[in-house]
Amino acid sequence: MVRIGAFLVGLFFAGWLLVSFLVGAVAYVTDPPAVTVEHEFHRDPKHVAFSFDGPFGKYDQAQLQRGFQVFKEVCSACHSLKFVAFRDLKGIGYNEAEIKAIAKNWAIKTPDVDPKTGEMSTRAPIPADYFPKPFANNVAAAAANNNAIPPDLSLMTKARHHGSAYVYSLLTGFQAQPAELLKEFPDAKTPEGLHYNPYFANLNLAMAPPLTADGQVTYGDGTKATVDQMSQDIAAFLTWTAEPKLENRRRAGLATIFFLLIATGLAYMAYQNIWADKKKAA
């Protein structure tokens, strides 16, 4: 009884799946799915080498500080970094006095309540504060940016495939729309106010190229601030903001795996030892 019922159920599901397959296959042949402009012109991130690549890679603190400078002077005008606090900058090599000064002189103020009147007010951030947001709310952010809300950057490199390379590619990827694209997809012309970038998912993004000229920031360590260099540095900094515990993690991993290898080796010997008499030919 069970087997007859099962046979009928199986016949139904398998049969109907084959019918669905045939319907789909006929449609696929007679009316092949249209190629989309994204499918043809979207590019995977460029290959770029970072100091933190590979299982033993470490952050380059000088690079993180340069990246932080790019964030401070360029990105922070529109993008928030809400999961990072000023105190966290200790992780990229600033000391307490420097962090205090960075917080105090930050261009955007931290919202607060006036202790005397209870009115809404602002004050200079202190190291315990998170980076203040550039816009009071999403409506203000959208209004100031052609209806697109600049995303928070704290986790950006983990929120995209190959995030570090993605940030670098996006920043260096702005270009004029290729002629072939317009010839093949005349409707896909980049709309007014958007900017063509083949590394962006739908090819057109609201952000104007933020890094446009060499020397846009002046690095304290004498590194030449080319667009390429600045893009790498900010990508490295945003990798750190997304994964500040990367070095701890890899260090802990090395110790853990070393311990486990020894423990497992001993466990294997114990296993062989205990089983010795059972595995011998009797």
Added chain:
Amino acid sequence: MSFPWAEQYTPKHPVMQWVDEKLPLPRLVYNAVGAGYPVPRNLNYFWNFGVLAGLALVIQIVTGVIMAMHYGANTLVAFGTVEQTMRDVNAGWLMRYAHANGASFFFIVVYLHIFRGLYFGSYKAPREMVWLLGLVIFLLMMATAFMGYVLPWGQMSYWGAKVITGLFGAIPVVGEPIQTWLLGGFAPGNASLNRFFSLHFLLPFVIAAVVILHIWALHIPGSSNPTGVEVKGPQDTVPFHPYYTAKDGFGAGIFLILFAVLLFYAPNYLGHPDNYIEANPLSTPAHIVPEWYFWPFYAILRAFTVDFFFVPAKLLGVLAMFASILLLFFLPWLDTSAVRSGSYRPTFRKFFWILIIDVLILGYCGGAPAAEPYVMISQIAAAYYFAHFLIILPLISRFEKPLPLPNSITEAVLAKYGKTDGETVAVAAE
């Protein structure tokens, strides 16, 4: 333990004698996983995965309870509290990554455990109840994992919850009220998040309880073994401790090494980047995909694209997806072959490996975008999945001619280790 030669517990220390008299817990442990449980002596490494699944459950409960101490089950703060755990809690990143990847490893070992059962016929009499309880654990795991994935309140959390609860919406007439009732609203929101957190905390302990029943049911007939031949006497078994505790210790070491490699060096490899974006009900991700361990079932769900007269394709997909798991409950009665082990069933073995490849293909298609040619491939693969269990397997068990079985476990073992006595080897080879 049912075998008459199982050793009885005799406490030596006066304290243990005192305890055992008042509460025979030491006796229970001794008989369950100690020297009082005789186990077939020929188990291969595939028999390690039950203990490893238990280990994975313990890892999940320990890391999960710690995660819960830092988590805020409210849509306004959930995403932020998880981030704060990663950044500001001592070893919080370790707990979080261990919990997320621990779920994946739990499913890896459970899938291997299930496939071991399928190949070696562990679901057959007298172990049907062990198999059925195992499937109950599997269903509970799926529910727990799904609800756990919603808790960080990222984009995939939100849209995954929407899609999965939407499955209930496919049920005619009562579907939409059920979906609203499950979510506590018309879309995933604070009410959903709170109940998912509550249930996500509860269910692992329910799993632990069913695990106890699973092991209890196993101890009635005793463990199966790679030959599928029943234990005939004391020479066929070794005590669980120290023989299998030692072997499981080695297995646990290998498991933990692989776990550590992923956890410390590629903790986000199995996750989806979109879940690092906070949930946004106004922005639908380009491709909504569940975690990898649901991909084969997700592929079956999406394989139905044509309405069956008045039954919409979506409802068919939902029914098929549930059926693909529920049919496993009938397996002991679908496969009627008296021979348990796939090693002695040449036809069964071929189809078994086709099934493995089929499930891998389904998994690949389930993770791919819902576009051609993936849908067509999953339709063929899903058709085979149902045909395998519901049509092919019962037919094989009726018509297949199995290979001759060894007379006993000991004979099979001695043949393997080259017993010098030629006579026994000859019998084994026949």
